[in-house]
Amino acid sequence: MSQRFSVAVHILALLASEPSKLLTSEWIASSVNTNAVVVRRLLGLLRRAGWVKTRAGREGGFELAVDPSALTLREVYQAVEEGRIIGIHAAPNPRCPVGSCIGAALGSVVASAQEAMLAELGKRSLADVVKELSVRRERKG
Amino acid sequence: MSQRFSVAVHILALLASEPSKLLTSEWIASSVNTNAVVVRRLLGLLRRAGWVKTRAGREGGFELAVDPSALTLREVYQAVEEGRIIGIHAAPNPRCPVGSCIGAALGSVVASAQEAMLAELGKRSLADVVKELSVRRERKG
């Protein structure tokens, strides 16, 4: 199962909690506990979406380029995790009355289920996540 | 991506549209356009859930054992497709203020998103699917 959404939110939360600071992929990778290339791959997607700015070369790194309260988790999910959640079998028998229509019927079911999930993600912004992190941190002491 | 849910609904729709008839895995497989063993594997899960009855041996096969209007797509999904939709990276750095809390914060986000999806699937029953199939069939002529 893909962890891209999870890691992407982690990365964005890091960038949001260190605004206008350049973080290197190596530094981010040590927080996520993964390889720096994995981080750069994901940040490539976020950069193309316009949410992150990059500076190459010495003293380079990544920084957030949007207001965290204007970026929903739905957008993040859709940027890094493409396609459908629920697979539909491709080629049922068209000569069977069920087989010939099940694809279309399931398509609408799956679409509405996926939209419900995305709508729920759309209720939360990156700022909400950052805020929740600080609350949880305080609780720990 | 797993197509088990999709195929399971297809199979259940077949059984529901031929009530009190025994359908063989071979016959079902030809409608789904897959191998009979794949069908039997899925039907094993549905049998253990109590929704399908089996008769082995000659003249054997599968038949529905529940009222289609009492079986929601949510139940079917959960029977054949276990685990979470969205993965969470397992071991972020506990010494990082973000890394130490991101798992819990993401957990609640992912749980609510998944619940929203399941709730949407819970709005539809197998009977709804069968009804939609017959509507689509009529539209085709």
Added chain:
DNA sequence: CGTATCTGTAACAAGTACAGTTACTGCGTG
């Protein structure tokens, strides 16, 4: 009673997706 037919299930192969890793190019600062 034997045979044909069907389920149940194990075992294996093939395809696919993802994370991790190495290696390299190119950019930009000091």
Added chain:
DNA sequence: CACGCAGTAACTGTACTTGTTACAGATACG
């Protein structure tokens, strides 16, 4: 120019899913 960083291609290992073969057990039928 050298160092440190992003960007990206390529390869590996692992895990999951589907498809397939094989076979044991069950059951109706002649």
